[in-house]
Amino acid sequence: MADRLTENVLITGGLGFIGSHIVDALGQNAEHKPVAYDLQPPDSAKGNVVVIRGDVFDSVKLQKAVRDHEISRVIHMVGFASIPGCNEKPSASFRLNVSSVHSILETMRVCDVERVVFPSTAAVYGVTNGPQVNEKAVPNPTTVYGCHKLAAEMLIRGYAESYGFEPTVLRLFNVYGDLHKEQGMISQSLRKAVAGEPIVVNGGNQLRDFVLLSDVVKAFVKSLDGVHDSQTAINVGSGVGVSIREIAEMITRSFPNVQILYNSPHNGEYSIYADVSRMKNVLGCVATSPSVGIPRFIEECKCVSPLEACSQP
Incomplete structure (x- = not known):
């Protein structure tokens, strides 16, 4: 051992x-x-x-x-x-x-x-x-x-x-936090924004925990x-619910030429976010607030070229 x-x-x-x-x-x-x-x-x-x-x-x-x-x-x-x-x-x-x-x-x-x-x-x-x-x-x-x-x-x-x-x-x-490998909503939308393509939002009012x-x-x-x-x-999780619409709007504030296209939600507009009491009490972990982490990640991605954004290592 x-x-x-x-x-x-x-x-x-x-x-x-x-x-x-x-x-x-x-x-x-x-x-x-x-x-x-x-x-x-x-x-x-x-x-x-x-x-x-x-x-x-x-x-x-x-x-x-x-x-x-x-x-x-x-x-x-x-x-x-x-x-x-x-x-x-x-x-x-x-x-x-x-x-x-x-x-x-x-x-x-x-x-x-x-x-x-x-x-x-x-x-x-x-x-x-x-x-x-x-x-x-x-x-x-x-x-x-x-x-x-x-x-x-x-x-x-x-x-x-x-x-x-x-x-x-x-x-x-x-x-979220890796533009190249992540397949979640934030990075998928950011890759489109970096390439100058519209961001597609299904629903928008549902809350998610990022x-x-x-x-x-x-x-x-x-x-x-x-x-x-x-x-x-x-x-x-972060313990905070953020709407999909808010995420798209955060991105377009940094990429003002990018449009948001709204579609109907796939599975209804249900919301879910974490109670993180056990994460704090058992692991001693406190997550970064989405209001801090998401804008910071978006700003980091502004200097990425469209070719880099689309590349998969």
Whole structure:
């Protein structure tokens, strides 16, 4: 087992939108040594990062990586994080959002690794009775993505109760802060704005919880050594509801030549944002206010060229 002062952490999906930033953060952290495991790992590693090219479904290679690097913690970032994409390709969603979880849990069981951090989603809640939701709300997902993430949560709970795992499940709300990799509403709209194209808004009055990427990364790092409860997830959000219309208007104030085109909402104009009490009390994390973080991110994107905005690393 790794020395307690330098816990070795396996990050599956270490090239993805959030995973790559977790890897970078842990690479600068003396307490944790990150091991990035991905089909297409980064070309160059920062800090003390170890990079392994591998498939999460290759149990032999995955177990070898865990044993060779004396892994004591896992952050499982492999997934298909797109509501429309999962609705269009439900089999791919199940494979990446559920089967990959089973694969990493089995590897952990065989290799005697107990601690895992898993990114779930606010989509497990579905349409709630009120806009602000806490972790005690009964999940009622209405999308393939939300259903599969909830299934993964239940799988993790089953392994925790059966094999003594120490899981932390983080239910992420709308993460923003990476213009190139993020597929959320803010970055999609900003890429259009940088290119001088209209921003399309479906509905506009519905409230969403937008949480800055760097705050999400902090929550993952804190979860590596935090309190674990297999029965309760932790919301990761800002705790503030911001309307989609407000986001579009923030962007067009910085890009005055860009138009906003309004369409009917896809699934009704329901609102949802996080009660972040557990995030504060359990993890000690306080998120950046959207009124500060979103305008700052928009300003950072103003100096990006249209070609850079459209590029996908």
